[in-house]
Amino acid sequence: MKVVADLCIVPMGVGPSVSPYVREIKAIIDASDLEAEMHPNGTNIEGELSDICRLAEQCEARLAELGVQRVFFTLIFSSRRDKAQSMADKLKAVS
Amino acid sequence: MKVVADLCIVPMGVGPSVSPYVREIKAIIDASDLEAEMHPNGTNIEGELSDICRLAEQCEARLAELGVQRVFFTLIFSSRRDKAQSMADKLKAVS
């Protein structure tokens, strides 16, 4: 299922500053084939839901290597069948 | 990746009352092998993230058969490696 998603990954238990971990997450997402753009509260990603879930798992595995034992995720997404709509289309439609 | 998740599925564009659609979603979730319990704002589900994503896709496919062209989802989940923790464990730990 093709979706436009907003993924937020929260490393728990490693202090209030998580930017070193988010940089690792960003590197994994950037290295993937998925269209993605990070914003201050997460990353917008376009693609198959299964690919996005796999990406979330890769990020969790990398965080575990760095000592993060617990990770909290929010994944908000939508699908539509009446027409194809990219992330860029969504923004264009409202501006 | 084993997760404890909270899945909310919002049928868009089919009027303010969506309970007939939510009943169909409930039937699909109940028929799955996943441990799940519906609550007033979503369904708590325990299992592999990939299985939960597949379940979300099945729900979307059924909604499409019923005429729902666009579906909005929220999926909030967490994973942990320091210990196994079921949904029941989570509730017990705080009561």
Next chain:
Amino acid sequence: MKVVADLCIVPMGVGPSVSPYVREIKAIIDASDLEAEMHPNGTNIEGELSDICRLAEQCEARLAELGVQRVFFTLIFSSRRDKAQSMADKLKAVS
């Protein structure tokens, strides 16, 4: 604005186990006048959005007293004008 909400509060930076903090959150929510029920991934709450936000702030203040410097929240809610619908009504409509 009257809403049915699902509030999840994630204490960051205090180790993977957060149940002592969640117990404090539960005590604050239970002491409030709002109709609320905790579930494995959050707390369903019914009431004015402004009251729910105030409750989230009280929880954050208590967590700060306990040494939590950073808190992540998800608040999912819906409002409707075509009819009044409680959390119990929502569940009844789909069972």
Next chain:
Amino acid sequence: MKVVADLCIVPMGVGPSVSPYVREIKAIIDASDLEAEMHPNGTNIEGELSDICRLAEQCEARLAELGVQRVFFTLIFSSRRDKAQSMADKLKAVS
């Protein structure tokens, strides 16, 4: 409580295309004093949680004038006490 938030507003029951409604939401957010930037899946907003909730209510009221009877919202936010961090700071810290 000062927060960095990601607000997503989903008009329900008015067809799969919601861009006319999202344009109205954007106008209300732009007219507010809050620092905000729309992205493909929501709007990042920085400010007092109570002001952001008030903004969500204003959007709901405008949608009601346009005939939207039911609105679904996701509001994801975080607060921190160890240091002040703007949305721009968050992005800079990970790039």
